[in-house]
Amino acid sequence: MSGTQVVRYGAGDKWVAREVTTTGYCNNAFFGTDPAVGTPKVCQILVPGGGLPVPLPASAPTPTPVVVPQPAPAPPPTPAPVVIGPTWMDNLVITRGGVYRGAWQSTDPFKPAVKLMTKEEVTLIGQTRSKGAHVQSGMDHTKLIAPDLFGLGLNPDVAGRNFGGFIDLQNFDMADLGNIEHDHTAGVYLRKWLGLATQAVTIRIRLYKGLNVEGRMSDGKGGYQQNFYRLQHLQFNDVKNVPRVLVEWLDLLDEEGKSYVEDKVNISSSSGTDDSPMEFRFIRGNGAHHGWDPGFDSPKYSGGVVIVDGMLGQNIWIHHCAAANSDNYSFANAGGHRNITIEDNRAAALGRWRDGRLSSVKGDASFYNRDYRRHDLYPGLPAYDVPSIRLRRNYSARSKPTPNNPAARWDYSLEAGLGTYSENTSYQPNNAAVPDSEVQKVLSWWEAQRYSAGVTIGHLGR
Numbered sequence: 001m002s003g004t005q006v007v008r009y010g011a012g013d014k015w016v017a018r019e020v021t022t023t024g025y026c027n028n029a030f031f032g033t034d035p036a037v038g039t040p041k042v043c044q045i046l047v048p049g050g051g052l053p054v055p056l057p058a059s060a061p062t063p064t065p066v067v068v069p070q071p072a073p074a075p076p077p078t079p080a081p082v083v084i085g086p087t088w089m090d091n092l093v094i095t096r097g098g099v100y101r102g103a104w105q106s107t108d109p110f111k112p113a114v115k116l117m118t119k120e121e122v123t124l125i126g127q128t129r130s131k132g133a134h135v136q137s138g139m140d141h142t143k144l145i146a147p148d149l150f151g152l153g154l155n156p157d158v159a160g161r162n163f164g165g166f167i168d169l170q171n172f173d174m175a176d177l178g179n180i181e182h183d184h185t186a187g188v189y190l191r192k193w194l195g196l197a198t199q200a201v202t203i204r205i206r207l208y209k210g211l212n213v214e215g216r217m218s219d220g221k222g223g224y225q226q227n228f229y230r231l232q233h234l235q236f237n238d239v240k241n242v243p244r245v246l247v248e249w250l251d252l253l254d255e256e257g258k259s260y261v262e263d264k265v266n267i268s269s270s271s272g273t274d275d276s277p278m279e280f281r282f283i284r285g286n287g288a289h290h291g292w293d294p295g296f297d298s299p300k301y302s303g304g305v306v307i308v309d310g311m312l313g314q315n316i317w318i319h320h321c322a323a324a325n326s327d328n329y330s331f332a333n334a335g336g337h338r339n340i341t342i343e344d345n346r347a348a349a350l351g352r353w354r355d356g357r358l359s360s361v362k363g364d365a366s367f368y369n370r371d372y373r374r375h376d377l378y379p380g381l382p383a384y385d386v387p388s389i390r391l392r393r394n395y396s397a398r399s400k401p402t403p404n405n406p407a408a409r410w411d412y413s414l415e416a417g418l419g420t421y422s423e424n425t426s427y428q429p430n431n432a433a434v435p436d437s438e439v440q441k442v443l444s445w446w447e448a449q450r451y452s453a454g455v456t457i458g459h460l461g462r
Contacts, residue, residue, distance in 0.1 A: 006046040006101055010035040013090045017046070019098050032095040046087065046102055086127065091115070093138075099123040105130060109156035109164070112136035116144065121174070124149055127459070131156045133164035134185065140171040141194055147178050150459035153185030159220030162229035165189050176201045181209040181459035184259075187233035193242045197273075203245045205234065209458030210252040215260035230262040236270040236278075237310075243276040249450065250283040251457045256353050261288055261303065269310030269335065277315040277339060280306065282453075284446040288326035303327030303363065305347070307334055311373050311381065314338040322446035323347040324439050329364040331394070333419070334372040338385040340419075342367070343392045346446075348427070348439040351399035351408075358401055365413035366398035367391060367424065389419035397427030397438040407433045 008017040009026060014036040026043040028034045035041070086103035091111050094100065097120025105128065106113040112133035116122055121143040127150040128134040134151040135144070144167070151166040165186040169175055173195035177188065187210050195202055210233040216224040233252045239245075252264045264285040272278035285305035305323040308316055313336035322345070323330035330347035333340050347366045353359050369391055373381055396411035411426040427438055450457070 007043050008046060008089060009041060009043050011039045011041045012036060014039075015089060015091075016093055016095065017089065017100065017102065018094075018096055019100070033093070035093070046089075088129070093117055094122055097121045097143075099125070101125045103127050103129075106132050106134075107154075108132060109158050109161055112164070112168075116142045119143070119173075121145065123147065127151065128166075129154055130164055130185075133168055134166045134182075136165070136168045137170055137172055142169060142172045143174040144169060144172070145174075145176045146180055147176075148460045149177075149180045150461075151180075151182040151185055153183065153214060155222055155224075156218045157220055157222060158218055160217050160225065160227065162186070162217050162231065163214045165231075174199060174201055175203050175205065177205045177208065179207045179456070179458060179460050180205075181211075183211045184214045186215075186231040187213055187235070189232075189235045189237070190239055191235075191237040193239045195242075197243050201244070202242050203239070203247075205247045206249050207455060207457045208234075208250045208252075210234075210250070210264075212254055212259035213261040213264075215262065228260055232261065232263050232266045234265045235263075236267045238268070239270040240312075241271055241273055242278070243273045245272055245276075245278040247278075247280045248282050249453070249455050249457055252283070252285050254287040256287065259287075263304045263307050263309075264288055265306040267306075267308050267313060267316060269312055270316075271313060272315035272317075274315060274339070277317045277341075280316070280318045281320050282446070282449060283321040284443070285321070285323045285326065285330075286443060287324065288328065304329045305331060307332040308336040308340055310335045311378070312337065313340065317341045319344045320449065321345045322442050323349075323366075324443050325349050327359045327363050329368055330366045330396070330398070332364070332367065333369045333389065333391075336389065337373065337382060339388045341390045341392075342369075343390065343394065346395045346442045348397040348434060348442040349399060350434060350436060350439060351401045358403070363400060363410075365410045366396035367394055367411070368413040368415075369419045369421075370413065370415050371418055384418060386418060387420060390421075391419060391424060392422045394424045395426070395442075396424070397434045397442075399434040401433065407431060409434070 004021040007020045008015045009031045016031050016035045088103050088105040092104045092114045095117050103126050104113040109131040113128045113130040114135045115138045117138045119141040123145040125148050129152040131154045153163045163185050166182040167188045170191040171194050213231050215228050215231040217227045219225050254261050288303045305326050331342050398411050400408045400410040402408050414421050
């Protein structure tokens with residue numbers, strides 16, 4: 001074949017794929033696995049632009065003759081554009097490193113669309129759709145680069161089953177994710193980093209757009225139960241002592257009645273290093289809702305934006321982020337005991353949905369810092385390093401209306417003796433309901449930062 005192309009090997013609905021340059025072999029040894037044991041297999045080229053796979057070898061098509069009108073020549077009419085959708089490949093299992101471009105899907109809620117089964121570096125470019133997980137590690141020490149990837153969540157259609165995650169890496173070495181985007185899935189889940197501190201890239205997530213994280217469980221009939229599974233746009237879980245972690249330019253939207261999210265960004269039991277804290281900056285969280293019905297008696301810990309959670313969180317820096325209309329808190333430290341800085345962030349919330357129903361009756365303060373680590377239950381935990389826990393120069397305009405007090409507010413809940421607090425301000429007057437203009441100001445402030453930086457967020461469709 002000419003140049004480098006994506007070739008898949010297998011039969012029926014069982015395939016593996018890899019990039020091939022000029023020549024290759026259509027056998028198990030070349031592709032590193034037998035995707036369809038006991039079945040005759042073929043190789044097919046994935047045609048660029050979303051055409052159907054063609055078998056190897058492929059002969060050149062016979063050109064269609066052009067009939068020129070007589071007697072006077074005339075230019076032929078411009079044909080209407082033909083849009084060809086992607087060719088979806090089912091349940092790709094990657095066993096070798098390389099660059100993979102394409103469209104992958106899973107119609108089985110118990111299988112991922114793409115499974116990483118190699119320690120070699122893998123680059124994914126394209127799109128996924130799945131009733132289960134989208135991209136998932138299947139072994140330790142995976143290394144993933146995703147420079148342009150979109151995922152669409154599909155209802156699992158299994159009663160009590162929740163939507164799968166977009167990118168799920170556990171016991172991994174590297175995650176370099178940029179211009180990624182997902183719709184109606186859980187987001188990015190990272191658990192236990194096993195890489196080396198000398199790596200050029202450890203964890204880098206940027207230019208990320210997330211829409212409507214779906215925590216509601218399927219009713220098995222294309223709809224939803226009221227049961228809720230705690231899902232996030234971005235979850236760090238037990239990711240400890242990692243240098244050079246950068247998370248920036250995230251635009252995370254959850255719409256009323258279309259999503260159910262616990263936290264947009266949850267940093268649980270995780271830490272950077274003393275000389276290189278985990279950095280979370282320029283994140284916009286617009287809407288964070290606890291369910292499709294404000295009257296639903298939902299779990300109280302849902303509908304938040306960015307939180308340091310779990311135990312032994314340290315060396316974390318959150319700054320220049322915006323939170324708008326979250327049903328719960330906006331920015332919080334509930335588990336960090338050392339070197340936690342939350343500064344220069346802005347938040348505003350109306351505390352009600354567009355139809356006027358109250359949405360934050362169970363919600364928390366806009367910014368809070370509390371001891372949820374329970375020293376009474378775990379006496380061996382290290383003490384709080386109070387001077388190194390800092391909340392400063394933040395702005396809050398949070399309404400928390402109740403049936404008896406429509407002008408109620410709750411901007412800050414900062415526990416005395418648990419950190420240092422300075423220059424945090426609130427919308428005035430403190431006993432007045434927050435107008436929508438304050439919410440728009442917070443959203444516009446973040447947008448002005450993005451415009452100044454000249455960044456494009458989300459899937460580029462390359």
